[in-house]
């Protein structure tokens with residue numbers, strides 16, 4: 001019996017101005033415990049999945065419907081293995097709430113890519129694992145930070161014509177709907193990703209900075225939170241964000257961190273103003289909680305596509321979170337909050 005554990009962190013994307021560009025890995029995890037029996041010639045036994053923690057009441061336990069295992073099967077099939085190993089057992093324990101802006105889907109995708117790589121013993125590089133992940137989650141910020149760990153910036157490379165076509169195949173071909181009797185051998189192999197879709201760099205992070213995740217008790221799907229965004233922006237708004245992002249990537253590495261610099265550098269005009277209709281209380285929380293009113297606070301923004309608020313701070317965590325709670329309560333929204341540290345990247349043991 002071969003056994004291994006895959007551990008993938010939560011992530012907060014954007015950090016204000018870095019829409020679809022920067023991500024930060026956080027100390028909540030999706031953990032897979034995997035057992036693979038030795039190969040034998042008997043009839044194929046479908047994978048058995050058990051699941052605990054966040055999302056346990058809604059996540060599919062059928063390996064052909066579950067996001068993580070479907071991604072693993074995509075990696076296997078692109079690398080010449082047509083099915084899961086017979087008798088595969090997998091237990092997932094998840095600490096990352098679904099649809100809250102903490103990268104639950106990115107973590108599920110990275111867990112799937114790593115699972116496929118381990119099951120097939122392909123020994124793929126991190127860059128190649130990222131190629132597979134980017135065929136499923138097509139903005140790089142969450143998946144790259146979940147894979148690499150820390151405060152990470154990434155971009156999608158401009159591909160040549162053939163690779164652009166290969167990278168643009170519909171998600172329905174990458175993760176097809178498997179029929180209930182898909183079993184050991186079904187359909188055509190999916191198209192493999194082109195090589196080197198994403199490039200990334202890890203920035204420095206100032207050790208005393210912690211992340212307070214203020215998590216409203218409602219889900220907002222990333223797809224819905226992207227639908228409200230415009231397709232065109234003014235030069236003024238783009239320059240506003242570029243100026244702040246350039247400063248932010250270095251400001252968050254300085255020790256001691258400078259609240260005046262960071263608070264302003266975490267403002268955004270590309271996505272947060274449009275998402276306020278979906279997250280009542282968002283503008284009030286980000287404008288009323290400041291370094292002047294809450295010493296220790298460095299900056300505050302929407303986490304990913306929301307609805308979670310991310311506050312970066314060195315002290316005063318409870319006061320910051322409880323005051324955010326009061327503002328949300330006026331809107332009839334209850335929240336939970338957690339103080340998180342910056343996590344390392346994904347691991348296999």
Ligand SMILES: Nc1ncnc2c1ncn2[C@@H]1O[C@H](COP(=O)(O)OP(=O)(O)OP(=O)(O)O)[C@@H](O)[C@H]1O
Pocket residue numbers: 011013030055059060066067068092094097098099100101102103104105106108142220221222223303304305306
């Ligand atoms: N561990 C998991 N196993 C299977 N499916 C998952 C898992 N985690 C998330 N998902 C799927 O991803 C969906 C949430 O993805 P979505 O992109 O909307 O939000 P998010 O990733 O939590 O937030 P954000 O992208 O803003 O950080 C869930 O509803 C579920 O379908």
Ligand SMILES: N[C@@H](CCO)C(=O)O
Pocket residue numbers: 013014019020021139141142222225226271304305
């Ligand atoms: N950059 C993405 C992160 C959410 O997955 C967004 O804000 O839509």
